Amino acid sequence: MIVDHSLYKDTLLRHYRQPHNKCDSELKDADIVRRGANPRCGDEIEVGLYLDGEVLREVKFRGRGCSVCIASSSMMTEAVSGQRADDARHLCEDMQHWFQQGDGEGLAAPPADLQALAAVRAYPARRRCVLLSWEALADALDAV
Amino acid sequence: MTAAVQNSMAADRLDPVQVKRDFPLLRDAPLARGLHYLDNAATTHKPQAVIDAISDCYAQAYGPIHRGLYPLAEAATARYEQSRQTLAEFIGAESPDRLVFTRSATEAINMVAGGWALPRLQPGDRIWVSRMEHHANYLPWQRICQQRGAELGIIELDEDGRLDIAGTPELFGSRTRLIAVCHVSNVLGMENPIQPLCAEARANAIPVLVDAAQSVAHLTLDVAALGCDFLTFSAHKMYGPTGIGLLYAREQYLAEMQPLLLGGGMVDEVGEGNAPSRWSDGPARFEAGSPNLPGAAGFAAAVGYLDGLDRERVHRHVEALTRVAAMSLGALPGLRLLSPPESSAILSFTMEGVHPHDLAQIAGERGVAIRAGHHCAQPLLRHLGIVATARASFGVYNDQDDVNALVAALDAAGRVFPLEPS
Numbered sequence: 001m002i003v004d005h006s007l008y009k010d011t012l013l014r015h016y017r018q019p020h021n022k023c024d025s026e027l028k029d030a031d032i033v034r035r036g037a038n039p040r041c042g043d044e045i046e047v048g049l050y051l052d053g054e055v056l057r058e059v060k061f062r063g064r065g066c067s068v069c070i071a072s073s074s075m076m077t078e079a080v081s082g083q084r085a086d087d088a089r090h091l092c093e094d095m096q097h098w099f100q101q102g103d104g105e106g107l108a109a110p111p112a113d114l115q116a117l118a119a120v121r122a123y124p125a126r127r128r129c130v131l132l133s134w135e136a137l138a139d140a141l142d143a144v
Numbered sequence: 145m146t147a148a149v150q151n152s153m154a155a156d157r158l159d160p161v162q163v164k165r166d167f168p169l170l171r172d173a174p175l176a177r178g179l180h181y182l183d184n185a186a187t188t189h190k191p192q193a194v195i196d197a198i199s200d201c202y203a204q205a206y207g208p209i210h211r212g213l214y215p216l217a218e219a220a221t222a223r224y225e226q227s228r229q230t231l232a233e234f235i236g237a238e239s240p241d242r243l244v245f246t247r248s249a250t251e252a253i254n255m256v257a258g259g260w261a262l263p264r265l266q267p268g269d270r271i272w273v274s275r276m277e278h279h280a281n282y283l284p285w286q287r288i289c290q291q292r293g294a295e296l297g298i299i300e301l302d303e304d305g306r307l308d309i310a311g312t313p314e315l316f317g318s319r320t321r322l323i324a325v326c327h328v329s330n331v332l333g334m335e336n337p338i339q340p341l342c343a344e345a346r347a348n349a350i351p352v353l354v355d356a357a358q359s360v361a362h363l364t365l366d367v368a369a370l371g372c373d374f375l376t377f378s379a380h381k382m383y384g385p386t387g388i389g390l391l392y393a394r395e396q397y398l399a400e401m402q403p404l405l406l407g408g409g410m411v412d413e414v415g416e417g418n419a420p421s422r423w424s425d426g427p428a429r430f431e432a433g434s435p436n437l438p439g440a441a442g443f444a445a446a447v448g449y450l451d452g453l454d455r456e457r458v459h460r461h462v463e464a465l466t467r468v469a470a471m472s473l474g475a476l477p478g479l480r481l482l483s484p485p486e487s488s489a490i491l492s493f494t495m496e497g498v499h500p501h502d503l504a505q506i507a508g509e510r511g512v513a514i515r516a517g518h519h520c521a522q523p524l525l526r527h528l529g530i531v532a533t534a535r536a537s538f539g540v541y542n543d544q545d546d547v548n549a550l551v552a553a554l555d556a557a558g559r560v561f562p563l564e565p566s
Contacts, residue, residue, distance in 0.1 A: 006509055008502075008560050041501055041517055042531020064531075066499035067561070129501065 007068070007123060011116035016067040021077035023048075023062040030060065032143045036136035038128050043069050047076075047136040051144065054085050061133055068117075068126050073133035075114055080137065085144045092138040099127045158453060158461040160543035166191040166449075167541055178511040180546040185330055185358060185490050185537035186515055188383045190442075193452075197445030198385060198438045209435040210409055210428065224437050227444035228427070234447045235375065236366035237392055244391040244398075244430040245440055249357045250280040252376035252391035253324070255430060256353055257284035260393075260401040261322050267293035269321045270314070274299040274307055274336070275527050276329040279520040281355045285324055299325070301527065305484050307336055316348040323352045327359035327370075331519045331533065332483045333466070333490025335359065342371035351397060357381055361539065362462040362489050364455050373397055379439070383540070384446030388439030391430070398426075407432035458540055463488045465538045469547045473536075476554055478563055482533055492519075492533040495554065498561045500532040506560060507534075507553040514550070 027033050030048030037044045043065035050058040059077040080088040095114075099121060120130050167189045170176050181189065207220035225240070232240040246252040261271060271285045275298055289296040299315065302308040307325070309315060315323065323345055328335050338354055345352045351373035356365055360377040367375050374397065378389035393401065403410055403423060410432040413422040423429045450458060466488050474481050478496035495503055504516035515535045518525045525531060536550055 007505060013560070039522075041499075042525075066501040068501075123505070126501070126505070 007119050007126070009116055009119055012067065012071045012119070015071035015074040015116070019061075019070050019074035021058070021060045021081070022070070022074060023060050025062070027060055027062060032140045034136045034139035034143070035063075036132040036139070038065075038069075038132055040128070041066065043129065043132060045069065045073050045133045045136055047073075047133055047140050049140050049144070054144070056080055056083055056085060056088055059137070061136075065132065066129055068120055068129040069132055072117055072120075072130045075117065076133050076137060079111060079114055085141055088137065089141050092134050092141065095134045096131065096138075099130055156457070158457045158540060160461070160541050163453065164541040166193070168192055168195065170541055180512045180542075180549040182536040182538065182542065182546060182550060183513045183515050184361070184539035184542070185333075185381070185519075185535065187380050187386070188361060188539050189541070190385065191383055191446075191449050193449045194384055194442045194445045198442040201438045201441040206437065209437055220437055224435055224440050227440035230444040230447050231390055234365070234451075235392060236368050238368070238395075241426045242392055242395060242398060244393070244427045245435060245443075246376075246389045246391050246430075247387060247436075248389040249355060249376040249378040250389070252389050253281055253353065253355065254284045255391060255404055256322075256374050256376075256393070256401065257288050258404050259430075260397060261285075262288045262291065263402060265289070265292040265294045265321055268319060269294040270297045270317070270319045271295075271321055272297040272299055272312075272315055272323045272325075274325045275301050276307075276332060276521065276524045277324070277326055278330050278355065278357070279522070280357075281324050281326060281353075282523060285322075294321070298523070299323075305332060305482075306334065307341075309337070309341060316344055316350060320348070320350050323350060324355070325352070326355040326357070327365075328356075328363070328488070328490070329521075329524075330358045330490065331492050331521045331524055331535065333358075333487030333492070333537075334484050335363070335486070335488065338370050338372065342373075346371060346373075351394075358490065361450070362455075362459050364459070367392055379443040379446055382446050383449055385439050385442035388436050388443050390443070401430070403429050403432065405430075405432040409433065409435070453540060459488075461540065462538050462542075465542055465544075465547065466491060468544065469536065469538070469550065472547060472551045473554065476551065477558060479554065482528065489539075490535060490537045492535045494530060494533055495557065497563050498557050500534040502561065503534045503554065503557050506557040507550065510549065510553040510556060512546075512549050512553040 027048030031051040032049040035046045045061055045063035048060045049056055059081045061073045117130055120126050164170050169189050205219045205223050207217040209221050209224045228240040228243050232243050271289055273282050273285055286296050299312050300308050325336055327338055342352045353374035354372040356375055356377040361382040373394045375392040380386040410424055410429045411421050412424050415421045470491055473479055480494050482492040500516035504514050507514050517532050
């Protein structure tokens with residue numbers, strides 16, 4: 001029973017191996033920092049927002065997690081850096097819906113650069129891994 | 145007698161291929177095609193004999209237990225009590241009256257914590273657990289200690305990962321009220337030295353509760369030989385049904401234990417208004433509500449199935465397979481085996497550069513079912529300095545083919561996440 005629709009697509013693995021906007025040290029100079037944790041697997045992600053008024057000039061993250069968690073964090077920072085806070089909030093909501101509703105029918109497809117996460121939708125047990133950084137981002141956006 | 149039993153009688157070894165034929169899901173279910181089920185420490189599959197016993201119960205002898213005076217009710221009651229007798233023989237209990245059917249091993253431990261230990265626990269007293277306990281054998285003790293201002297002591301592990309009993313001088317001290325330890329660790333798979341521990345505890349009049357959830361399927365349990373005062377396990381990890389477990393308690397302790405669940409079937413005389421009620425004697429006192437007859441029948445059938453395979457042969461088979469798997473896994477680059485060499489049935493490991501979730505996912509995609517996470521043993525994982533492990537656990541239906549598939553899957557994971565990206 002070798003499943004051919006493997007979760008581990010190139011884009012996901014590339015983001016895992018060389019994550020974008022990932023810091024090794026504390027996100028000290030960020031305007032807002034929020035943390036997301038999944039005690040079930042010990043994954044922890046901290047998301048930092050660098051603001052320019054209502055615009056997310058830069059979004060960075062740090063922490064530890066599985067490939068899905070790290071890749072999703074990396075893609076998240078890519079997707080929302082440079083966006084207005086409101087647009088980022090909408091994207092957070094879309095991501096939540098996209099992963100939490102059965103087949104996601106009737107939902108706008110996520111932007112092309114997040115499509116690599118689509119494979120994860122077939123694995124409900126990994127939803128938390130994908131969404132951890134997005135939840136931390138949503139928390140941070142609440143403080144903008 | 146099942147086909148597997150008949151065919152393996154002559155041989156001294158268990159034939160897992162024959163055994164697998166006794167398990168309808170593994171044999172026929174579409175989801176089991178190409179499946180290498182190595183998550184037996186989480187739960188085991190059910191042989192036809194167990195499924196038949198449950199179904200036969202509903203089809204032939206179902207009725208109220210201890211409540212009816214007509215033949216069908218008597219037959220149902222007899223079947224329920226016969227199951228208790230079977231379980232008593234299975235663990236070498238002096239009498240079936242020492243056995244309480246519970247919903248699970250978890251419930252059984254909670255019953256002892258709340259019903260026996262809590263009422264006699266004083267501030268400054270100690271209850272001891274080990275570093276390697278499952279949350280089910282940790283949290284109930286932690287809570288009653290918090291409630292009473294008592295202390296939860298932890299038997300730490302020595303450098304080799306074994307219980308450091310010698311390094312815990314207060315373990316058998318005068319303030320110790322109870323010691324609760326697992327027979328076999330659900331993460332590491334090693335067997336704890338229950339016999340000497342119980343002997344020393346008894347010499348100091350300290351009761352010991354043994355969580356046998358991870359040993360019952362492949363070790364022979366004998367409460368007299370172990371010398372324990374309480375013993376618990378569940379049916380679903382020994383090829384029996386989900387939703388039923390067992391508590392064994394020595395006579396004195398069972399008599400002292402208070403019921404946590406009150407209701408029908410556990411009371412002899414109900415007081416008027418605030419007047420005290422008088423509980424029934426024996427196991428009935430702890431089995432309020434309508435007993436789980438099909439569960440008990442399936443539980444007893446699982447005992448019969450294991451006995452039919454021969455428990456000594458089951459043990460040898462699972463142990464040999466664990467040995468072979470440990471050797472093969474140990475040879476994989478970047479793989480760190482956390483289980484000590486004598487571990488049986490369970491192997492925990494990590495792989496450098498691969499998160500255990502990714503490891504289990506890649507294995508899953510290749511039909512190999514293993515577990516990843518903290519295995520409900522956070523205190524142990526904290527001690528090991530890791531947040532999660534991958535775990536493979538073996539049962540009667542596993543064979544070399546499953547080990548090969550596991551090794552191939554881990555090898556594949558190593559290639560998806562190479563230590564030196566190409």
